[in-house]
Structures are given as C-alpha cells and as structure tokens.
Amino acid sequence: xxxxxxxxxxxxxxxxxxxxxxxADFAIGSRYISGVNVVNWxxxxxxxxxxxxxxxxFITGLKIKDTTAGxxxxxxxxxxxxxxxxxxxxxxxFQIEMKFTAWKMGxxxxxxxxxxxxxxxxxxxxxxGIFNEAVWGVIKMKIRSWFTxxxx
Numbered sequence: 450x451x452x453x454x455x456x457x458x459x460x461x462x463x464x465x466x467x468x469x470x471x472x473a474d475f476a477i478g479s480r481y482i483s484g485v486n487v488v489n490w491x492x493x494x495x496x497x498x499x500x501x502x503x504x505x506x507f508i509t510g511l512k513i514k515d516t517t518a519g520x521x522x523x524x525x526x527x528x529x530x531x532x533x534x535x536x537x538x539x540x541x542x543f544q545i546e547m548k549f550t551a552w553k554m555g556x557x558x559x560x561x562x563x564x565x566x567x568x569x570x571x572x573x574x575x576x577x578g579i580f581n582e583a584v585w586g587v588i589k590m591k592i593r594s595w596f597t598x599x600x601x
C-alpha cells in the first residue's frame with residue numbers, strides 16, 4: 450500500500466475479506482477490474498499503466514487485470530513460500546514478479562475493485578530506467594520461468 454493514501458485505506462478490509470472469507474491466497478486492489486478507476490492522473494500515465502498491465506498479461510499469460518498494482522494483501526502462507534532473494538526485479542516491476550511467482554506456485558487470487566486517486570504530496574518514482582526494467586525484466590522473468598520449478 451502506498452503511504453500517500455493513493456490506495457484507499459478503507460479498502461484494506463475488502464482485501465482482507467477476499468483472503469479470509471473468500472479464501473484467496475492473495476488479493477489485489479485493482480484499478481482495472483471494472484473499467485479504469487483512476488482519479489487525477491495525467492492521461493499519459495493512465496494509458497501507460499493500463500497498457501503495461503496488458504503487456505504483462507500478453508508476455509506471461511497471467512490473468513490479472515492490474516498486474517502493476519501495489520495495493521495487495523498476501524496471506525502468510527504465500528509470503529512464507531517466497532524466497533525473496535530470488536525476486537530480481539526492482540522498481541515497480543517487483544510487484545509484477547511477486548504476483549507472477551505466486552500465480553506460478555499455484556496460489557489463487559481475487560482482484561478487488563478500488564478507486565485509485567493520485568497522491569496529493571510527494572513525487573512519483575517512475576523513470577525511464579524503471580520503465581525499461583519492466584519491459585525487459587518481464588521478458589527475462591518469463592524465460593526464467595521455463596527453467597524454474599514452482600512449488601506451493
């Protein structure tokens with residue numbers, strides 16, 4: 450969850466309930482599960498984010514609408530299975546790799562619709578380097594997955 454309240458704190462309950470009552474292994478606060486629910490972002494940033502998720506789905510086969518989301522609830526059993534030293538992507542791309550790895554391990558997920566509102570204070574960390582890492586890193590991650598055994 451972003452500390453700038455871009456992710457609505459009241460939706461934490463929905464993420465928790467998706468894992469608890471609905472038995473998901475991880476729940477994603479999704480900007481794109483029911484249309485595009487982003488407020489006060491420049492249109493270029495919305496388009497980049499939306500199509501970044503489409504690109505990730507195309508490359509990986511991941512069935513998550515908001516692959517770059519940072520508002521996530523992972524259950525303890527998922528986090529205990531991760532070897533965090535093997536998460537190679539940094540920047541925003543680590544969010545993609547975490548979801549992809551959990552999915553490859555066979556964990557199930559639910560996307561919970563949220564309304565994402567741009568920060569009122571602070572600055573984005575988005576940069577050309579982070580963008581390049583995501584583009585090429587997703588391809589490398591997919592290729593590595595062909596040679597990796599994922600166990601739940």
